[in-house]
Amino acid sequence: MKIHVLRLGHRIHRDSRVSTHCCLVARAFGAGKITYSGEKDQKLEEGINKIVRNWGGNFTISYEKNWKSIITNYKKKKFLVVHLTMYGLPIQKNITKIRKHKNLLIIIGGEKVPGEVYELADYNISVTSQPHSEVSGLCLFLDYYFKGKELDKRFRKAKIRIKPSARGKSIVSK
Numbered sequence: 001m002k003i004h005v006l007r008l009g010h011r012i013h014r015d016s017r018v019s020t021h022c023c024l025v026a027r028a029f030g031a032g033k034i035t036y037s038g039e040k041d042q043k044l045e046e047g048i049n050k051i052v053r054n055w056g057g058n059f060t061i062s063y064e065k066n067w068k069s070i071i072t073n074y075k076k077k078k079f080l081v082v083h084l085t086m087y088g089l090p091i092q093k094n095i096t097k098i099r100k101h102k103n104l105l106i107i108i109g110g111e112k113v114p115g116e117v118y119e120l121a122d123y124n125i126s127v128t129s130q131p132h133s134e135v136s137g138l139c140l141f142l143d144y145y146f147k148g149k150e151l152d153k154r155f156r157k158a159k160i161r162i163k164p165s166a167r168g169k170s171i172v173s174k
Contacts, residue, residue, distance in 0.1 A: 001102040002079070003031040003145075005138065006070050008117070009110030010038035021135045022108060023048045027059040029142035030150040031106070034059075037067035038110060056158025071120045074105040081122045083107040084137040088124035095144045098123060106141065108134040 005026045010019045019036060023044070026034045036044070040063045048061045064070050071081060080101035098104070107117060118124055127140040142150060163170035 002033075003104050003106065003142070004074070004079070005031050005034040006067060006105055006107045007034060007036040007110060007134070008038070008067055008107065008113060010036045010041060010044070011111065012039045012041050012044075015110055016041065016044060018133065018135060019044055019110070020047060022138060023061060024051065025135055025139045025142070027051070027057060028150075029139060030146050030153065031142065032059060033062070035062045035064050035070055037064055037070070040065075054159050056155030058156070068116070068120070071105065071107070071117070075120070077103070079103045079105045081105045081107065081120060082141070083113075083117055083121035083124045084127065084134065084141055085109065085113065085118070085124050086126050086129055086131065086137075087118075088126040090129075091125050091127050091141060091144055094123060094125060098125070099145060104145075106138065108138050110134070 005022070007019055007022050009015075015038075019041070023034050027048075034048075045061050045063070048059075052059050075081060080098065080103065082098060082104055084106060107121060125141065127137050127144075159174045161172045163172050
């Protein structure tokens with residue numbers, strides 16, 4: 001199973017925090033890779049790579065200037081391409097069909113999404129038809145896709161782990 005995310009149109013001075021959160025959600029909720037387009041951001045890549053080194057898991061981040069080539073390459077590799085948009089079909093009515101596919105490319109927007117993305121996607125899916133962030137859309141999509149099982153995932157090679165606690169913080173470091 002391969003779940004990869006494509007983050008469209010990253011802008012360093014406007015989107016660094018949101019793009020970071022997209023990466024964090026992708027990793028924590030079960031994706032194995034995120035590729036971003038727009039402006040190349042070395043700080044974003046370094047920050048995410050540091051998270052992976054400390055918190056574990058097998059997650060990678062990469063940059064690709066040409067978002068369209070990413071989509072066409074994944075389609076050639078038989079990945080199902082799912083574009084998350086508030087204008088799409090309801091997730092709750094389509095997730096069963098999507099779950100039948102084990103290799104997904106999930107597209108999330110940044111700046112205005114080009115109309116061509118809607119045409120290239122196999123599914124345009126909404127988690128709500130109200131304005132919301134790509135962070136929340138990605139989080140809810142992955143949760144629906146994995147049926148909540150991603151919440152129990154353990155990350156291999158983690159140097160830092162959280163020990164659940166009703167009060168306070170309990171951190172285990174290796």
